[in-house]
Amino acid sequence: MPDNKARGITPSQTVGPFFAYGLTSNGKYDWNDAFTNNLVTADTTGERIRIEGRVFDGDGQPVPDCMLEIWQADAQGRFADPKDKRALPNAKFRGFGRCGTDANGDYAFDTIKPGHVPDPDGKPQAPHILLAIFARGMLLHNFTRIYLDTEAANAGDPVLALVPPDRRATLIARRAPGNGNPVYRFDIHLQGDNETVFFEI
């Protein structure tokens, strides 16, 4: 029974260098993956997009042993979680994906453009995807957000507004030229001059 007596949380530890066979085996090990980097199911409505990029360390070197997880709303701005009390038009869109970086530090997610999610005051936020970053050398994962450079709503987004203007670009994925489903480029810099903005949540 809950006793409402505050307990200290279990501290985080690094995911280490050897998580891939358990978390992102991708057919390379004798284990199945619970999650993939493709969030799109047959009944998913909305605009298909791909988010891709590379993860860099403080020396500008690619990070080949990184795990990325994303969490996002569906195209109507609703989450596949009973705590979101609104209707769930995309019943099979789970909104969660996981991807390990490859030998070049590259990752990609196939998903849909999320809709608007309200902030605590009920004001719409610009479409965004939550991202958690795990790796050897990271004792605690980093949280950040991916915004899309095609969205005029970025200008009024309450979270982007918290970020110093000269660092906002690190949170905005750039639409790559080309036909077909839109591809957005989102590189992640764990440290340094171009360091991605990370949030304390």
Next chain:
Amino acid sequence: MTLAYPIASNAAHPARLSPGYKSTAKRSPSKPLIVMRHTLSELTGPVYGHETVREGDHDLTTQHKGEPLGERIIVHGHVLDEDGRGVPNTLLEIWQANACGRYIHVRDQHPAPLDPNFTGAGRAHSDGEGYYKFITVKPGAYPWGNHHNAWRPAHIHFSVFGHSFVSRLVTQMYFPGDPLFPFDPIFNSVTDEKARARMVSSFDLENTQPEWALCYRFDIVLRGRNATPMESR
């Protein structure tokens, strides 16, 4: 009931830059993190239950033709929030070295034998009360390159989801009384002694199965408090 996630609770976590653990030097942020209010995006999270876990995924000793070598153990416990409420139906994923301290990962070059009967990966979901259970073998300690004569204490990696994306946790479970504790910069990256102790399982004689397997208990406390505690009293 609505849950809140006070950021003060994050004080239990290690500093992202922990110089004793050398790989943090180039992989930790150098600029300040930005504090923000939690929105619906942070307060919701992936919900994965039974369909994600196949029968037997919680038993790492029966995934192959034969039984793995090593000391068979039961690892069980409760997933709780900060108020002591069980976290039901949440996914737990584990991975670990074999009894010799060797991972099957292609990049593990420790000259200890692989075990053809042991992969070292498992998955379970907590039950309606937040209780989970794995069966595995006790992992061995293994050397690593952080500093001269560096050895990791025996540990099992845990990945847990909890109630929201904010409560996501990846940690390591250690075994009581490990002589390597004082020398391990990853374990000691948690500077508060009480918080460090929460990563150490306890030997559980009561749930040890006679003639079969020792048992260790590992409770996991995730972020999350009742946002309106007065209503629950």
